[in-house]
Amino acid sequence: MRILLIEDDTVLGAAVRDQIAGDGQSVDWVTRLDAATEALSGTGYDLMLLDLMLPDGRGIPFLRVLRARGDVTPVIILTALDQISDRIEGLNAGADDYMVKPFDLAELSARIGSVARRYAGNPNPIITHGGLEVDLAARSVLREGRPVTLTAREWALFEAFLQRPGQLLSKAQLEDKLYAFGSEVESNTIEVHVSRLRKKLGAGVIETERGLGYRLGAG
Amino acid sequence: MRILLIEDDTVLGAAVRDQIAGDGQSVDWVTRLDAATEALSGTGYDLMLLDLMLPDGRGIPFLRVLRARGDVTPVIILTALDQISDRIEGLNAGADDYMVKPFDLAELSARIGSVARRYAGNPNPIITHGGLEVDLAARSVLREGRPVTLTAREWALFEAFLQRPGQLLSKAQLEDKLYAFGSEVESNTIEVHVSRLRKKLGAGVIETERGLGYRLGAG
DNA sequence: ATCAATCTGACAGCAAGCTGACCGCCGCAA
DNA sequence: TTGCGGCGGTCAGCTTGCTGTCAGATTGAT
Known part of the structure; x- marks a missing residue:
C-alpha cells in the first residue's frame, strides 16, 4: 500500500514514516x-x-480542492488539540478519519489498517443492501437504481452502520464516530441525522431499538 | 483468542503452534x-x-475468495517468497500483515498481539447457550437461528445471568443490577421481566428457585 | 387442603424517539 | 463586500412502545 505523508514537523514526520x-x-x-x-x-x-x-x-482547502477534482483517496487528518473546529471542517471537506496530536503510533497503524480495509478489494466493492447499492470508495449510493446524494454527516453516519452490519450502535458510539472527539452535542443530533438518512434511503434501512440505539436493518 | 494456522511445513508448523x-x-x-x-x-x-x-x-487466491465472501478475520501471511510483488499482492488480497521466513518466533508473537489489538472490539465473541447464540457486543440474540429482539430492561436482566452462568441471583441482586440506584420498585417487576424474557428466549433458559431467586438453566 | 410464592395477561403513564421548522454558519460567486 | 444556497444543530410538539403496576391464575411446599 502506498501512503503519502504530508507533515512539516520533521520529528513527528520521521516517527510516522518509520512506524x-x-x-x-x-x-x-x-x-x-x-x-x-x-x-x-x-x-x-x-x-x-x-x-x-x-x-x-x-x-483543509487543499483537501477540498482535491475532493472537488474527484479524488477519492482516503485521507486521515493529523491535527493538534487546539484545532477542534478544523476537525469538523475537515470532516465536511471529505476526510475519512482524524488523529489528534500527540497520538499513539500504534493507534495510527490501527486507523490506517481500518481505513485501508474499508477500501480493500481492488476495484470498488459494491455493497448491496435491500434496494441500495453502495460504493464506499466513490461515496455513492443508488436507491432502486437512482442516485442518492448524502451530505458529509450523513455519510459518516451511514458508514458507521455499514462497517458493522447488524451490530447495535448506541447514540454515544455514533456521536464518537461523527465528532471524532468528545465535542459536546447537546441535543438530539443523532436522531435528526437518522431521520434525514431514513428519508433519503428508505424507512427500513436503520432500525431503532428503544433505549439502546440503532442498527442496520436486515437487508 | 482462537487462531487458525495454515502451514504445511511440519517443523515450522509445530514450532509456531507451540509458540x-x-x-x-x-x-x-x-x-x-x-x-x-x-x-x-x-x-x-x-x-x-x-x-x-x-x-x-x-x-493468495484462497484469501481473495475469503474476502470476497465478506470474511474480515485478520490474516497474517507466512511466506518464504521475499518478493515485493507477493507482499503487495497479499496485502491487496486483504492480508493484515506478513512474516518472511525464516522469522523470529518472538516477533510472530508480537505481530499477533498487534493485529489482535487492532481488531480489539471487532470480533464479537459469541456465547452459545442451548439453542441460543448471543453476541453481547452487537446486542443480538439468535434463537434456533432466528433473531430475537430484546428491550433495554430485558438485555440488562439477561446480561446479569450471562455474566454469572449457573449462579443463583436473588431478586434483590437483580433489582440492584437493573436499577443501579435505590429507586423504589414496589411490585413484582423482576418476575414480570423474567416472564417476558422466557417468552422470548424459551422456557428453559431461566430457572426459578422458589424463595431464593433465579439462575441460568444448564445450557 | 391451605397458604405463600410466582406467573402472566392487561393496561395506562410517560419517557424515548421522530420530524417539521427555524436559523446561524460557511463557502462560493458576483 | 453582499447575497445565495446548502449543511447541520437546536427546538417543540407529536407519536410510539417500553415498563411498572395490578389482579387473577397457577404452582409448590407443608
Whole structure:
C-alpha cells in the first residue's frame, strides 16, 4: 500500500514514516502542499496522511480542492488539540478519519489498517443492501437504481452502520464516530441525522431499538 | 483468542503452534487449504496465519475468495517468497500483515498481539447457550437461528445471568443490577421481566428457585 | 387442603424517539 | 463586500412502545 505523508514537523514526520514502514507499507513524505500536489500528479496513492498547518498553506482547502477534482483517496487528518473546529471542517471537506496530536503510533497503524480495509478489494466493492447499492470508495449510493446524494454527516453516519452490519450502535458510539472527539452535542443530533438518512434511503434501512440505539436493518 | 494456522511445513508448523500456545492462545493447525475451508465453516477464528504455498493450492487466491465472501478475520501471511510483488499482492488480497521466513518466533508473537489489538472490539465473541447464540457486543440474540429482539430492561436482566452462568441471583441482586440506584420498585417487576424474557428466549433458559431467586438453566 | 410464592395477561403513564421548522454558519460567486 | 444556497444543530410538539403496576391464575411446599 502506498501512503503519502504530508507533515512539516520533521520529528513527528520521521516517527510516522518509520512506524508505517515498520508495518510494511511504502511511504512518501513531503513537507509542503506544493510538493504534495506534485507527488499526487504521479501514480496514485492508497492513503494520505494530512497535517492541517503547513508552511505554504492550510490542509483543509487543499483537501477540498482535491475532493472537488474527484479524488477519492482516503485521507486521515493529523491535527493538534487546539484545532477542534478544523476537525469538523475537515470532516465536511471529505476526510475519512482524524488523529489528534500527540497520538499513539500504534493507534495510527490501527486507523490506517481500518481505513485501508474499508477500501480493500481492488476495484470498488459494491455493497448491496435491500434496494441500495453502495460504493464506499466513490461515496455513492443508488436507491432502486437512482442516485442518492448524502451530505458529509450523513455519510459518516451511514458508514458507521455499514462497517458493522447488524451490530447495535448506541447514540454515544455514533456521536464518537461523527465528532471524532468528545465535542459536546447537546441535543438530539443523532436522531435528526437518522431521520434525514431514513428519508433519503428508505424507512427500513436503520432500525431503532428503544433505549439502546440503532442498527442496520436486515437487508 | 482462537487462531487458525495454515502451514504445511511440519517443523515450522509445530514450532509456531507451540509458540502461540505458550502465549496462552488456542491454536488449530491444518496443513491444507481444503482442511482450512472446513475449519472455517465452523465457529469463527479471531486470527489466521496463512502460508502462501500449500500442497493443494496457493494462499493468495484462497484469501481473495475469503474476502470476497465478506470474511474480515485478520490474516497474517507466512511466506518464504521475499518478493515485493507477493507482499503487495497479499496485502491487496486483504492480508493484515506478513512474516518472511525464516522469522523470529518472538516477533510472530508480537505481530499477533498487534493485529489482535487492532481488531480489539471487532470480533464479537459469541456465547452459545442451548439453542441460543448471543453476541453481547452487537446486542443480538439468535434463537434456533432466528433473531430475537430484546428491550433495554430485558438485555440488562439477561446480561446479569450471562455474566454469572449457573449462579443463583436473588431478586434483590437483580433489582440492584437493573436499577443501579435505590429507586423504589414496589411490585413484582423482576418476575414480570423474567416472564417476558422466557417468552422470548424459551422456557428453559431461566430457572426459578422458589424463595431464593433465579439462575441460568444448564445450557 | 391451605397458604405463600410466582406467573402472566392487561393496561395506562410517560419517557424515548421522530420530524417539521427555524436559523446561524460557511463557502462560493458576483 | 453582499447575497445565495446548502449543511447541520437546536427546538417543540407529536407519536410510539417500553415498563411498572395490578389482579387473577397457577404452582409448590407443608
